[in-house]
Amino acid sequence: MTTSTADNTTAAGQPVDGRRSGSGASRKLVPPTPLIRLFPRLRPYVGRLSIAAVCLVGAAAAALAFPAVVRHLLDAAFQARDRNLLDRIALFLLGIFALQGVFNFVQVYLLTSTAERVIARLREDLFAHLVRLSPGFFTELRTGELTSRMSNDLAVLQSTFSSWISEFSRQSLLLVGGIIMLSLTHRSLTLTTLAVVPIVVGAAILFGRRLRRATTGVQDRIADAMGTADEVLSQIRIVQSFTREEAEVVRFRGLLGGVVDAAVHRAFLRALFFGVVGFVAFGGVVAVLWQGGRLVLDGVLTAGSLVSFLLYAITVAGAVGSLASLFGSYQEAVGAARRVFELLATQPTVVEPVPATRLEHPVRGAVAFQNVGFRYSDQSPPVLNDVSFSVAPGEVLALVGPSGAGKTTIASLLPRFWDVTSGRITLDGHDVRDLALADLRGAIGMVPQEPALFSGTIRDNILLGRPDATDAEVRVAASAAHAAEFIDRLPEGYATPVGERGVKLSGGQRQRLAIARVFLKNPAVVLLDEATSSLDTASEQLVEAAMEELLRNRSTIIIAHRLSTVRRAHRVLVLKHGVIVEQGRHDELMEIDGLYAQLYRSQFRADDELTLAAGQRIRLD
DSSP, rough: OOOOOOOOOEEEEETTTTTOOEEEEEEOOOOGGGGGGGGGGGGHHHHHHHHHHHHHHHHHHHHHOOOOHHHHHHIIIIOOOOOHHHHHHHEEEEEEEEHHHHHHHHHHHHHHHHHHHHHHHHHHHHHHHHSSSOHHTTTTTTTTHHHIIIIIIIIHHHHHHHHHHHHHHHHHHHHHHHHHHHHOOOOHHHHHHHTTTHHHHHHHHHHHHHHHHHHHHHHHHHHHHHHHHHHHHTTHHHHHHOOOOHHHHHHHHHHHHHHHHHHHHHHHHHHHHHHHHHHHHHHHHHHHHHHHHHHHTSSOOOHHHHHHHHHHEEEEEEHHHHHHHHHHHHHHHHHHHHHHHHHTTTTSSSSSSSSSSSOSSSOOOOEEEEEEEEOOTTTOOSSEEEEEEEEOOOOOEEOOOTTTSSSSHHHHHHHHSSOSSSSEEEEEEEEGGBBBBHHHTTEEEEEEOOOOOSOOOOOOHHHHHHHHHHHHHHHHHHHTTTTTHTTTTSSSSOOOOOGGGTTTOOOOHHHHHHHHHHHHHHHSSEEEEEOTTTSHHHHHHHHHHHHHHHHSSSEEEOOOOHHHHHOOOEEEEEEEETTEEEOOOOOHHHTTTSSSHEEEEEEHOOOOOHHHHTTTOOOOO
């Protein structure tokens, strides 16, 4: 995919904890002349477009022949009074119109179908580009705004290119051909006709720029409104639980009011533009009709010649007006194209290394953080300061500490969702920045606290771990995650739809599917944001058993919330303000009586054995 490198403006991203990212966001490179960048996408369709161009010229020629034939028809009727000639001319006209209809059908079909294919491929390329951008980029723009650009902005381009190219070419041919025919008919009348052209062109330039700005404003406001709608609908349970329905409707109504205001302003500009252009263009036709009528009265022109000239004048005036209108549409399309190509020109800051080092297989899972420092942007404070630790193959390491200590950041740096600011991270002795992203991330499995399921079936969601897995392998992974027992009870089994984000399943079921996905992937390293804190006791015990299986013989980094997880770990790292302040096993850290002991006493029940047996939620974070 071609991207511009003309501008190095950084679009800082913002991670989940609210800090803005200059390290893992994406660079926005604003492309020049965005519509021109669509033309390379037309190359595969040169043959279709060539046929359409021939048909377009044929249709325009037929339209330009009409006034000349009308002149002969009128002269045959009023001067020669030749009935046979009149009949032949009328049949000839019908033939011209039939041929024009065929030409119009072919060129409209070819251009419209080509535009559909080009825009579909552009939409595909845009989606493919977005899913490869760094996570920080998606904290800068809301999902609803991105989907608005993919739908609304591309819809503007689709509408423009399905009709604009055809209409622009046709009107240009009619304008040039009409002027030539006018000149051949009567030069002085031609000068009268063309006197309005500079006025129309000036109006087009003046209004066109304003229309482009107005259209961009409308699209921005639509994206903002749709972003809000997407956010509310995706969190509908929270909205309803806090009885925020009416408040959200009022907020959305306000955003729509901004859309309407911007759209009304654009409509005013368009209406004023069309009114001015229409008056000037057809005012010129009146002037031609008046001057031509005087020439007929003086015997300089025949009535047929005047009607023919008038038809050519109307053709030229209509072409000028249409081109002016198309210029306005072009300006609107430029605004939409600029927004689309801004996304396509955004470069991920976490890039594939060239050349990339390949991991040896099997991956051992030895992880090391060496003097790692990290900040999300140049303006934000450091999140990690000189952090060093290692995880041996098969070792389970727990990260604990107060909120904002840097635990989630550590888990995000290993798979390179962001890159370190200083120091380095290694996997099996290789700097992760030198590894192919597919190898690096393929060796790491992630189990989030809130499982991310996609609409589709249970099988589809498990297969995310390894799409080429067999049904038998999917069942083995589900059994290892203690998910097979509830899947087999479902009427459709593994073909059961889970709904959007897994809404048809319970929290424990969703979490076990997320674990089954990692079992199927079979990574050497597991990043686990402990996932039992919001589950009922029965579900918690099943998930705990699944995690016990998952962690066996795998290098594991756990963002620990519960005492049971801390006891399971071989080592515990205690972080505060991005610095490792303590490390060791639970008992050792309790003896030190430092931050870990304070967290334990303030956030855990005194009777931890009772807590473990009852499966109650005990949080360190």
